[in-house]
Amino acid sequence: MRTSLDKAEKGNSVKITGLPEGETAAQLIRLGITVGRTVKCLDRLPGGTVILQNRRQEIAIGQRLAENISVVI
Numbered sequence: 001m002r003t004s005l006d007k008a009e010k011g012n013s014v015k016i017t018g019l020p021e022g023e024t025a026a027q028l029i030r031l032g033i034t035v036g037r038t039v040k041c042l043d044r045l046p047g048g049t050v051i052l053q054n055r056r057q058e059i060a061i062g063q064r065l066a067e068n069i070s071v072v073i
Contacts, residue, residue, distance in 0.1 A: 001073050005050055006066035008041040008073065018070030028069075031059055 008014050015038045019025040032054045033039065043051040048063025061069070 003071060003073060004067050005061065005069040005071050006048060006063055008050060008071065010041055010044050012073060013038050013040045014071040014073050016069065017072055020068040032057065
């Protein structure tokens with residue numbers, strides 16, 4: 001099911017299908033968040049922050065940014 005990253009549930013893995021345009025995409029790519037990558041949602045914090053696990057790295061993505069990252073659950 002296609003949706004945005006902010007809808008990912010704790011413990012689920014999602015596949016990244018789209019990133020926002022511009023500098024934000026470049027920053028995400030530098031962190032290893034690329035189209036086609038499968039990441040795991042480790043936690044959901046109050047305020048909408050999503051904690052992702054990408055290989056052995058944990059990355060916190062704010063809610064507004066997570067709304068602009070397309071995923072398949």
